[in-house]
Amino acid sequence: MNKIQCLALVLACAVAAIAPASAGSICLKTYLIDRTTVVDSKTIDFRMRDGTVYRNVLLSPCRGLNFDGFVYTVRADEICDNLQSIRVLRSGQVCLLGAFTKLPPAPPAAAAH
Numbered sequence: 749m750n751k752i753q754c755l756a757l758v759l760a761c762a763v764a765a766i767a768p769a770s771a772g773s774i775c776l777k778t779y780l781i782d783r784t785t786v787v788d789s790k791t792i793d794f795r796m797r798d799g800t801v802y803r804n805v806l807l808s809p810c811r812g813l814n815f816d817g818f819v820y821t822v823r824a825d826e827i828c829d830n831l832q833s834i835r836v837l838r839s840g841q842v843c844l845l846g847a848f849t850k851l852p853p854a855p856p857a858a859a860a861h
Contacts, residue, residue, distance in 0.1 A: 774848040775828040776802060786814045792834075793851070794827075801851040804829060810843035812836045818843075 776794055785793040789809040794802045807830075810818075816838040820827060829848040835841070 773828050773830060774802065774850075775826040776848070778822055778825050778827055781827075784818075786817065789813050792818075792845075794848070799853070802848040803851055804848050805846045806834075807844045807846045810834070810836060810841060812839045812841060813843070 776796070780796050780798075782795045782797045785795065787793060787803075789811060790806045790813075792804050792806070792813075794804065796802070806813075813834075813836055816836050818834040818836055820832060820834045822832070827845070829845055832845045833842050834845065836843070
């Protein structure tokens, strides 16, 4: 990571730490997240316990994400779009979440005969 990227990441984290979530932000309660699915190096689906799925498209691709998985640290039991960073497990690369989008419900499965 070059110096400019590192500085930009530090500034983004500082702003996220002091700025409250804006009215347009979507924050997910971490204790309501059932599981996450990495779709590709830029997309993560957050499945909630009630079956609702929120898709997050990262601000930039995060190499290794779809192979190594990720972790995140939160305050106040929430993960908010455009304010949260994640860290790839093996490489340690830090990536920033983009906006959450609520996906439409999946159609019911056809009954087996």
